[in-house]
Amino acid sequence: MSGELAKETWAAERLRAPWRGFRLGLLAFPAMALSVLLITSFSLVTSVVGILMVPPVVLLARALVDVYRDLIGKWTGVRIERPYLPEPQEEEAGFAGQWNRFVRLSSDPATWRDLAWLLADPIVVFFTAALPFYLVAYGLWGLALAGGMGSVITDLGGNEWYGFVHIQKGYADDNAKMTATVVLGTVFMAAGFLSGPRLLQVYGRWGQLLLGPTEKSRLALRVRHLTETRSEAVDASAAELRRIERDLHDGAQARLVAMGMTLGAIEHLLDRDPAKARLLLAETRQSSAKALHELRDLVRGIHPPVLADRGIGDAVKALALDHPLQVEVVSTLPGRPQPPVESAAYFAVSEILTNAAKHSGASRVWIDLRYEEGMLRITVTDDGHGGASLEGGTGLRGIERRIGTFDGVLALNSPPGGPTIVTLELPCELSSPKISPS
Template identity: 70%
Template sequence: MNERPGSETPWQRWIRAPWRGLGLWLLGIPATFVGLWFITVVSLISGFVGILLFPSATMALRKQLDVYRDRIERCTGHRIERPYLPEPAPEPGLKGSVRRFVTLARDPATWRDYLWVAADPFVALFTAALPGLLILYGLWGYAVATFAGGMIGHYGGSDWYAYIHVTEGYGRDTGRVVSTAVVATLCIAAGYLLGPTMMRVYGRWGEAVLGPTEKSRLALRVRHLTETRSDAVDASAAELRRIERDLHDGAQARLVAMGMSLGAIEHLLDKDPEKARILLAQTRESSAKALHELRDLVRGIHPPVLADRGIGDAVKALALDHPLHVEVAADLPARPEPPVESAAYFAVSEILTNAAKHSGASRVWVDMRHERGMLRITVTDDGRGGASLDGGTGLRGIERRIGTFDGVLALNSPVGGPTIVTLELPCALSSPKTSPS
């Protein structure tokens, strides 16, 4: 029942939608109690106690509605972002409490949350929950037609099922029994047929009230850009330090040594030609090593195969040198933009390195494709699983790196495997694939 609507068949949606709607309606019960506590605190705002309690009541309401947002997405397929404006940095003392109260009270999402808990029980009753209630009413109709109607009449009771009067003698009145069964069948059929439509209506209601306003969306966007800019600056600084360190410890040291060797050779040419020849051979070896290190450094900055042939062939070249057996499938009709291509390449490279170091896998599968304006890359290994974004595997760093391009990383790694890492980066395919002539 946790399968998302987008991956279900129409038959599964018809069967499951009414019961999901009932579940969403029942989920409103705890939200209603939290909403009652919130409005009680609001009524105390004229006093200092209300100001102190308001942030905790607001956070409790937001926590409850975060559960609602997640559940609505799972049940209806409508993704609802958190709409709350960024809070200021916490400050101690009375001034900090008052400032937080003012910030939360001025956030439109705070009052939209309360609108939700006040109105949703009634909205859900006539949208999400209606199909399920129709089905339950139909099942009750079958019970009335088979045994409950006769029992009501036998004990002198009086009841109505739709327009059918259930009284004494009901069980012997074939017309009324058949009418009850027909109405019950229609209610059940209507419940199942209306289920997906009502869930879509309810999902739009959730987006309209629980989703962000344009103001909060802009503020959240500014915060996201601020964070990703900081990550990009940190990543660039770290990359520059790495390049400087590699040059200083590698090629630069070899070039300095070569200069000293050439100076010694200059003095030895007339005095000891044999020793000069030995030094020349050593200098030639040093120059080859320096050239190799410089090429490795260039590949670490931007591999030539990536620049020449694109990410598909670059990852295939990466797979050839990998210690594990890596299979690459690339379905890219053209090339992504160079910055996105580079970020995706190094993300895949780091994921493959992590797989070799930590997963215990023997095979890795890489799938790359462009769908709905997104570069989607899935890396799957047959290792032991149990990977985590907080487990020191470097995945959090990859997430921050692709976050600069509004990319997202999803990890599915149950204990026992397999581990599936999915990257999605929004991008356009800017130029056709090229290959050297």
């Protein structure tokens, strides 16, 4: 179920379901109009007009179907991915570009599935998602009849049936018919409210069946995603290598070169000026200690020893101990992820904690690590002023790219005034603690 649905009570879910179904039913009107327009466009493909008309109409239909996907995801908990084949980075100009665009869109199986949806949904939605609304409305009409509307109808000479109850002259004085109308109206309303969530779920599965990706489009989208994430992984690795080379050149390497020169000077001063030689030896010893410290920091930045020895849970706890804010860590991992996933998760948490210290204005941070449904799920919450964003090339965008290499996702919730909640999910398998990699 989606987050919106999870927050609803049993009663609220049933009260809202009929209204949501009615709103989905209203989409049937633009759906019917677009289906007619789409069929008309394809019927004109023998002329230039049809070739020019089809692409914009298809894109308009996709925009409407995206609304369906969004509402179905929010109201039924059934998440439907966009199934369309990837579009080229650049389109050709002129008629050749228009022709290629027409061919690409018309050869995409999702285009025809969208058309089938637009044609069939006005009927399907009436018998699924929208039906509870009409049951409730019919029940209210029955209560209105029993409350006096029945007398108005009969006084005006009308003749009406409500279910199996015949509304006629003298209806208002017939207690049996009045009672039957009230009972029948109540039954219709109860049926509408009680069946609403269930019929919304049925409608969600119908949407997933027709609006979800085909195997062809799923494979194409997967290939595109892997191409992008692997390219980003290569770029990140190259940047990391450049950083290591720069740190070695500017830090430990420079100190080691200076130490070599100093040792050469000491060799010449041993006989002539032993006191000066001893002073240079002391400086060299201090330089060697600093070089060793820089090398350890460099190694810790590549793969911290505590991460290799103790795993992601204890490594994050070690980060918390050295952090300027008050950080509380809860880890309930039953095992250890693969080392690359652990490393990506560790540095992602480290970056989030750094951002919290620099920008959030927070005083406390809570970190929760758990493993659920094949996912390493990490939630970092701070009590800062909020307003964090993934836009503008921020550090969070870099984290998203880092974990994207492992098909991970990052979710951010940071309203103005706080709190900021960053959730990371990385698919992985856990090894037994007894055989965790060392």
